[in-house]
Amino acid sequence: MSDELDQIIIGCKEQKRKAQKKLYNRYSPILYGMAMRYASCSSEADDMLQEAFINIFGNIEQYKGHGSFEGWMKRILVNAAIGYIRKYKKQSNENFDDIKETDIDSTGFEDMDFTKEELMSAINELPDGFRIVFNMYAIEGYKHKEIAEILDIQIGTSKSQYSRARQILMQKLIELKKVHSK
Amino acid sequence: MKESNNIENLFKDGLSGFESAPPESGWAGLQAGLNNARLEHIAKTELSNHKIKPAAFLWIILSIKLFLKAFLHFKPYQFNVYYAAVATVGITAGVIAYVTNTKSHTTNQQNIPLTETIIHTEEPNPDNHRETPKEIIPLEKPVKKPVQYVKANPIKETHPNESINTLPSTVNCRLAQIVLNNDNLTSYIPKNDRIIKYYEKEYLYSVGCYAGLMYWNQNFKFSNAELNNLYKDQNNKFHLGYRFGIRANTMLGKKYMLQTGIYFANIKNEFTYMKEESNIPILNQTNIVIYSPQIYENSYTYLEIPVLFGLHLEKNNFSCNLKTGPVFNSMVAITGRMVLDAENNISRLHLSSFKQLGIRWEISPEFIYKFNSEFSMFIEPRYSHDINTLFRKRYDTKSRFNGFTGAVGFYYHF
Numbered sequence: 001m002s003d004e005l006d007q008i009i010i011g012c013k014e015q016k017r018k019a020q021k022k023l024y025n026r027y028s029p030i031l032y033g034m035a036m037r038y039a040s041c042s043s044e045a046d047d048m049l050q051e052a053f054i055n056i057f058g059n060i061e062q063y064k065g066h067g068s069f070e071g072w073m074k075r076i077l078v079n080a081a082i083g084y085i086r087k088y089k090k091q092s093n094e095n096f097d098d099i100k101e102t103d104i105d106s107t108g109f110e111d112m113d114f115t116k117e118e119l120m121s122a123i124n125e126l127p128d129g130f131r132i133v134f135n136m137y138a139i140e141g142y143k144h145k146e147i148a149e150i151l152d153i154q155i156g157t158s159k160s161q162y163s164r165a166r167q168i169l170m171q172k173l174i175e176l177k178k179v180h181s182k
Numbered sequence: 183m184k185e186s187n188n189i190e191n192l193f194k195d196g197l198s199g200f201e202s203a204p205p206e207s208g209w210a211g212l213q214a215g216l217n218n219a220r221l222e223h224i225a226k227t228e229l230s231n232h233k234i235k236p237a238a239f240l241w242i243i244l245s246i247k248l249f250l251k252a253f254l255h256f257k258p259y260q261f262n263v264y265y266a267a268v269a270t271v272g273i274t275a276g277v278i279a280y281v282t283n284t285k286s287h288t289t290n291q292q293n294i295p296l297t298e299t300i301i302h303t304e305e306p307n308p309d310n311h312r313e314t315p316k317e318i319i320p321l322e323k324p325v326k327k328p329v330q331y332v333k334a335n336p337i338k339e340t341h342p343n344e345s346i347n348t349l350p351s352t353v354n355c356r357l358a359q360i361v362l363n364n365d366n367l368t369s370y371i372p373k374n375d376r377i378i379k380y381y382e383k384e385y386l387y388s389v390g391c392y393a394g395l396m397y398w399n400q401n402f403k404f405s406n407a408e409l410n411n412l413y414k415d416q417n418n419k420f421h422l423g424y425r426f427g428i429r430a431n432t433m434l435g436k437k438y439m440l441q442t443g444i445y446f447a448n449i450k451n452e453f454t455y456m457k458e459e460s461n462i463p464i465l466n467q468t469n470i471v472i473y474s475p476q477i478y479e480n481s482y483t484y485l486e487i488p489v490l491f492g493l494h495l496e497k498n499n500f501s502c503n504l505k506t507g508p509v510f511n512s513m514v515a516i517t518g519r520m521v522l523d524a525e526n527n528i529s530r531l532h533l534s535s536f537k538q539l540g541i542r543w544e545i546s547p548e549f550i551y552k553f554n555s556e557f558s559m560f561i562e563p564r565y566s567h568d569i570n571t572l573f574r575k576r577y578d579t580k581s582r583f584n585g586f587t588g589a590v591g592f593y594y595h596f
Contacts, residue, residue: 017245017248020248021241024241024244025241028235028236028240028241029233029234029235029236030231030232030233032233032234032235032236033229033231033232033233033234034232036232036234037229037232045236046236046237046240046243049236049240050240050243050244050247053244054244054247054248054251057248058251114224114228116228116229116232119224119225119228119229120229120232123225123229134225138221138222138225138226139225139226139229139230140230141226166221166222169221169225170221173221
């Protein structure tokens, strides 16, 4: 860990506002990028980021310097995002049972380049449960067992939600590909 | 053992050259598997460290939250600048109040306070202007709250108002009648007497609570002028909300007053937008895709701090404060729901914190009826006009609330 980051963390542990701002300036872009993946719109991402930073500043004394500080903050953000969605988005409609494998165009898209914004937009449009599981498994690298424990769901549910999320994403990307090819 | 080897050889020899065509869906399945792998690769490589710079105001909002959090989590063993500030303000206010109070009562005050009650031994005679014999006697009964009397101007021998002179001649009763007849207080004045203070308008402060209903209209527009032409609101109308809170008044002299407080307000609205053309616009900033028709429901929750300056008018038990001034508000939550198409297959629910600070201007006559020197009730109509729009540059929409509030409440004067 760099000396500068050490100083920032020490300052944050002493609840110094300048140190908190430095930490925010340094890590907010990457955490906001993460939050945007878990949120369905920017206002939700704003709230997730704020909640995450409040938890980071509130619990920074628990960080003992073992492991990556960035990884520790990312875990807090994931927890904040999950907490947010659990708290405020219970009414979301996740009835996507009618999507079947046969609906998915099997055309490959390995030769296509999608922009980050296009990928992000596709993920944002996923239902909440699918979006969380996809983010945690495909991007953060959690195992299904870990996801099941964190979200308090069955491992099978995690796998099926991931599978469906993948199907929906592929469908969206293939549609995008068609738009590109035109 | 030998038989077993024979069976193994049988299968080995018989099936060694066996070929079978894969099912027709095999390649599609493999392709799907490759796509899955590709998708995961793309997601991981492109998005795992994707950075997006948050809006600058997010740090401001976060600072406010951290400030409040630090403020509320006071640790006695640590110096807390916020509590120190509050203590300083409190002590300063106390000193000012004490000095003001003392100053108002030391006018005409002589240095020798009397601890006895002075009672006229004879009824005043309007025809007799000679000095009435007086007798000083000790207090007959100790009162619950000891009252100190300070000597002001000499007692008038007679009072021009006949009714006063025929009253029982106890000091308190005489004083009460004097002030009720709006006379100058030239007799012995009980120190800190509420009645005297009340009629002299030395009661400087009042606190109260109130609640009321709001009748609001939201002027809602898209930032993009083209969208305003594309979508027409089918259901824009006044909507009800509610508001309640606590407030505090202070008199500024005898004619003017200042009011502040903390209010909680909730406004709800609903819009139905119909799109007039077939193309579907995308509002990029918020990732909101609007189909037709769009039903848009929102509930806005505010904390408000009014700073109203008013003219104080009073007659008998009735008074009126004609107030106007800014109300500083912080929108603490938005609960929204958008049903984006006829099949209702996408809905959203938002809740945000400290989204925006705003100012609205309010005009309000406040009609007060005083039950006694301590308690009063009031009724007030109030007109509010948002100075700033609700969503500024961050969103593709902007709106402004205007409306009326009707409220009732109570005051305690001290």
